[in-house]
Amino acid sequence: MDGTLDTTTSGMLENAISVPCSTMAAAAESAAARALRSVLHRVSQAAERSGRASHQVQVVAVSKTKPSSMIRELYDAGHRHFGENYVQEILEKAPELPDDIQWHFIGHLQSNKAKSLVGGVPNLFMVEGVDNVKVANNLDKAVASLGRVPLKVLVQVNTSGEESKYGVEPSECVDLAKHVKFQCPNLKLSGLMTIGMLDYSSRPENFQSLIDCRKHVSKELEVPEDELELSMGMSADFEQAIEMGSTNVRVGSTIFGPRDYSTKK
Numbered sequence: 241m242d243g244t245l246d247t248t249t250s251g252m253l254e255n256a257i258s259v260p261c262s263t264m265a266a267a268a269e270s271a272a273a274r275a276l277r278s279v280l281h282r283v284s285q286a287a288e289r290s291g292r293a294s295h296q297v298q299v300v301a302v303s304k305t306k307p308s309s310m311i312r313e314l315y316d317a318g319h320r321h322f323g324e325n326y327v328q329e330i331l332e333k334a335p336e337l338p339d340d341i342q343w344h345f346i347g348h349l350q351s352n353k354a355k356s357l358v359g360g361v362p363n364l365f366m367v368e369g370v371d372n373v374k375v376a377n378n379l380d381k382a383v384a385s386l387g388r389v390p391l392k393v394l395v396q397v398n399t400s401g402e403e404s405k406y407g408v409e410p411s412e413c414v415d416l417a418k419h420v421k422f423q424c425p426n427l428k429l430s431g432l433m434t435i436g437m438l439d440y441s442s443r444p445e446n447f448q449s450l451i452d453c454r455k456h457v458s459k460e461l462e463v464p465e466d467e468l469e470l471s472m473g474m475s476a477d478f479e480q481a482i483e484m485g486s487t488n489v490r491v492g493s494t495i496f497g498p499r500d501y502s503t504k505k
């Protein structure tokens with residue numbers, strides 16, 4: 241009797257241990273889809289507070305360091321815009337995932353990697369982080385040689401003045417925007433992007449600086465402001481950014497959970 245009970249109990253224990261493991265894996269994946277839903281809800285509320293509709297704000301799910309399986313989970317939930325900021329990583333993931341994903345390369349791009357990025361990711365939707373003439377020229381040449389449609393790019397502006405940040409100074413944004421618009425026929429100047437303060441909770445003045453840059457670019461290049469995206473706002477500050485007029489937020493950890501960089505070269 242005791243022996244029988246023991247066997248039953250240990251059998252149940254095994255189940256108790258093995259079942260939750262697989263359930264946990266499923267729960268971890270759907271947690272990302274749930275987190276995305278919650279972010280989309282917060283985005284639509286912030287958009288409303290800024291007098292806009294939620295479809296006027298693009299949410300880029302920043303999937304760097306996260307496995308393709310998690311991206312697939314959000315793809316299956318209907319999301320299409322994903323952001324990566326390591327060339328090697330996007331080159332590995334893009335072929336594993338559906339080709340109607342709209343990939344955003346976000347942050348600084350080394351000019352010598354422009355060609356492999358454009359060549360390896362046919363469904364590259366936008367480069368958010370053109371911060372010098374050389375990378376613009378290399379992207380332009382790569383697009384020309386592949387004969388693909390013009391590539392949308394945003395000029396990255398260093399609005400916080402931190403040395404650790406890439407991006408042109410606000411005073412230089414018009415010049416780089418001009419270069420892209422008039423010297424790079426295979427690129428489409430689509431707006432401006434900034435990161436802001438190091439702790440990823442940008443101060444309003446950083447965002448205001450990007451808004452001012454857009455005003456100058458619009459005026460100097462004679463492009464309507466509403467044809468220029470403002471990519472600002474991340475996990476810690478996307479609602480504030482939207483309230484200030486952001487049209488494109490890049491949200492990583494709030495959707496995918498904290499990142500582990502230990503495997504990054």
Ligand SMILES: *Cc1c(COP(=O)(O)O)cnc(C)c1O
Binds near residue numbers: 347474476493
């Ligand atoms: C990683 C990254 C993000 C996302 O940051 P979270 O704080 O995780 O939302 C946004 N923009 C750039 C350029 C990034 O590199």
